Amino acid sequence: MKVTIKEWNAVAAWRWDMPDDDVCGICRNPYDSTCSKCKYPGDDCPLLLGECNHSFHMHCIFSWLRQESAQEKCPMCRQPFKSKNQEAAAPEAGTQPVQPDTIAP
Amino acid sequence: MFASKRLAKELQKLHDKLPPGITLVKADDLQEWIMDIRVVDNNPIYVGEVYRLKFTFSQSYPIEAPEVVFVRDETHPIPWHPHIYSNGIICLDLLDRQGWSPVHNVESVCVSLQSMLTSNTKKERPEGDDNFVRNNRLRPRDINFIFHDNQV
Numbered sequence: 714m715k716v717t718i719k720e721w722n723a724v725a726a727w728r729w730d731m732p733d734d735d736v737c738g739i740c741r742n743p744y745d746s747t748c749s750k751c752k753y754p755g756d757d758c759p760l761l762l763g764e765c766n767h768s769f770h771m772h773c774i775f776s777w778l779r780q781e782s783a784q785e786k787c788p789m790c791r792q793p794f795k796s797k798n799q800e801a802a803a804p805e806a807g808t809q810p811v812q813p814d815t816i817a818p
Numbered sequence: 819m820f821a822s823k824r825l826a827k828e829l830q831k832l833h834d835k836l837p838p839g840i841t842l843v844k845a846d847d848l849q850e851w852i853m854d855i856r857v858v859d860n861n862p863i864y865v866g867e868v869y870r871l872k873f874t875f876s877q878s879y880p881i882e883a884p885e886v887v888f889v890r891d892e893t894h895p896i897p898w899h900p901h902i903y904s905n906g907i908i909c910l911d912l913l914d915r916q917g918w919s920p921v922h923n924v925e926s927v928c929v930s931l932q933s934m935l936t937s938n939t940k941k942e943r944p945e946g947d948d949n950f951v952r953n954n955r956l957r958p959r960d961i962n963f964i965f966h967d968n969q970v
Contacts (some may be wrong), residue, residue, distance in 0.1 A: 738921040739881075739920045739921065740820070740824055748822060749820045749823040750820070776820070777920050780881060789919075790923045
């Protein structure tokens with residue numbers, strides 16, 4: 714018997730490579746979900762890992778680092794927060810962070 | 819906004835389970851909550867008393883610290899402590915701009931205040947309490963506290 718496949722749909726799931734039940738310490742939403750302001754998880758609302766190995770939604774940690782009182786420290790361990798990821802650097806005080814490419818709605 | 823989602827999440831957790839000696843009294847909206855705390859060990863300064871806390875949240879919570887003060891009524895006194903003024907204003911680095919971190923939450927603030935009382939041995943008010951209570955017109959968040967005492 715020969716079977717001819719006329720049509721097929723591929724389905725894929727994704728998740729961040731993070732522990733299952735972990736939440737962002739700032740917004741308390743799961744890493745796989747978004748920060749409190751975004752609608753779509755994933756590349757639109759990425760995570761940022763610090764050199765201290767604490768991670769947050771990028772938008773959450775940027776909101777914090779923009780505060781003068783944050784003194785550019787990690788909210789968890791109070792060490793200077795530096796991104797481990799080369800592409801996304803911490804914002805300069807008083808400037809808007811560089812937004813990743815977003816998909817137009 | 820930031821605050822409402824995070825507060826809704828916290829509220830859900832507070833309804834679910836709270837550490838001993840901490841109770842949620844009122845959280846009708848996502849702007850102002852009332853919590854009660856009592857000291858769970860037998861510190862004679864605080865035995866048998868329950869203290870009432872008022873949390874006020876700004877739109878930027880938890881990026882900005884909540885305003886937290888003790889409130890007095892017929893059944894809730896202001897606890898004695900060398901860092902708590904008799905009008906309920908609390909001098910604690912955690913609640914100040916310099917000491918706050920957005921990973922703190924209502925529960926962790928309550929626990930910190932509980933432990934601040936538990937470890938205290940002085941039935942005292944801060945230096946200059948009379949003067950401060952009479953003259954201070956600033957909101958707690960606008961006061962520049964100087965943190966000089968790391969003992970309590």
